[in-house]
Amino acid sequence: MEPSNKCWRFRRKCVVGQWRYVAILSSVFILVYMVYTIQPSAVVQYSPSSSVLASNQHGTVIKSVPFSYKFSPTNNLNFTPTLLERLSSGKGVQPTQGNASKSEDGADYYNDKTHQSSKTGTLNNKGTSKLPDAIIIGVKKGGTRALLEFIRLHPDVRASGPETHYFDRYYDRGEEWYRKQMPPSLEGQVTLEKTPGYFVTEKAPERIFKMSKKTKLILVVRNPVTRAISDYVQTMSKGYRNLKDFEDLLYESNGKLASEWGVIRIGMYAKHMRNWLKVFPLEQFLFVSGENLIKNPHEELGRVQTFLGLDVVIDESYFYHNQTKGFPCLKRKDGLDTSKCLGKTKGRKHPEIRPEILKQMYQFYEPWNKKFYKMIGIDFHWEDQFGTQNER
CATH class of the missing domain: 3.40.50.300 (P-loop containing nucleotide triphosphate hydrolases)
Structure with a gap:
């Protein structure tokens, strides 16, 4: 039996009346959640005697001399583009702030x-x-x-x-x-x-x-x-x-x-x-x-x-x-x-x-x-x- 014009097909099921709006909003919410949560994070792995090698939010590889700071090697770092980072990139990274x-x-x-x-x-x-x-x-x-x-x-x-x-x-x-x-x-x-x-x-x-x-x-x-x-x-x-x-x-x-x-x-x-x-x-x-x-x-x-x-x-x-x-x-x-x-x-x-x-x-x-x-x-x-x- 074909659905009436007040009925909307969603995954082969007929959702009638106000439930169709719930289905639409749920779909939108799922899409937005996926866009804003699946982001690359910069995770730095290093040892005190090695160089830092990281990937920032621009996808740029950052290579530097050894850091002397003491922090956990599993910390996520959000790098602001610096002169050293721009040196390490192909054509330079345009800063997004500053x-x-x-x-x-x-x-x-x-x-x-x-x-x-x-x-x-x-x-x-x-x-x-x-x-x-x-x-x-x-x-x-x-x-x-x-x-x-x-x-x-x-x-x-x-x-x-x-x-x-x-x-x-x-x-x-x-x-x-x-x-x-x-x-x-x-x-x-x-x-x-x-x-x-x-x-x-x-x-x-x-x-x-x-x-x-x-x-x-x-x-x-x-x-x-x-x-x-x-x-x-x-x-x-x-x-x-x-x-x-x-x-x-x-x-x-x-x-x-x-x-x-x-x-x-x-x-x-x-x-x-x-x-x-x-x-x-x-x-x-x-x-x-x-x-x-x-x-x-x-x-x-x-x-x-x-x-x-x-x-x-x-x-x-x-x-x-x-x-x-x-x-x-x-x-x-x-x-x-x-x-x-x-x-x-x-x-x-x-x-x-x-x-x-x-x-x-x-x-x-x-x-x-x-x-x-x-x-x-x-x-x-x-x-x-x-x-x-x-x-x-």
Whole structure:
């Protein structure tokens, strides 16, 4: 007997009246339940001496150096895409959360939420935000962004994304505000912050000492002549159409070098370093060569890791030299022919400066350089770079 038009066939049975709606809703519920419950989870299996190999929610394989954290190997981990994960993927994983930011030096970088939130941790919502153990205090256009992006690949380093400018601009916001700008970290991890403006801020040393007299300080320095030209090029890139030529800005009306022009003043390292040594002992500083950071990044990274009390895991295998940009880039760790370079702001072409102008700049900085060498016990031989490719 055929069902009437008020009857609905469901699995060869005729369901009449209101029961047909129950059947429909039940079917929909079952489908929704299946869609939202059958999801791939990232289960990490590791031993303390092995590398971490995991698959995240994007289906991307994550390969890293050994973790030092103590957690159950059966825990499910929800990884937020990080720089290391993007290095390990084919074309890079587009982040589903967080935001892109720009640092003071104009470098593009990705700052995920784990570097902003003071409420969530990196592993199973563990970890708390703490004041930094170490600070990269400068110098601007010396290589601070490159150093931060390289060192944050270390599994025991947690670094804030944007420059906080707490000790030079926002000190009135208080220490608790500053703490909240730091990423959550686990016991044994090093929290790191970078703001190059601190080095030339007169009150910064005393303010940092008041926060913690044990804070480790990292200073990335570079040939002051090259640094000044790079600083000028960055200013030009920000759209200052009426900016005068470098040589026109370099001199005062009396014909002397414009030593009070910020581009020149920053490179007078001895003047600023004297202010820091009034507060902190020399052994709390690490001086990183900006030139060697470009030429041999693994050497400088090795020194930084040792200074921070970390195992040296970021080595030569992490880098290769990009001939086009003249800057080191990061290799993928799975052996495939892909890599990750820093932003387009790195490796900008410098304007041609007449040799006689460069010579005057070298002569101006030479006494300041010698004072700086004597203060810190390191000779960077910047004077020997005049007329060489190292000026770039």
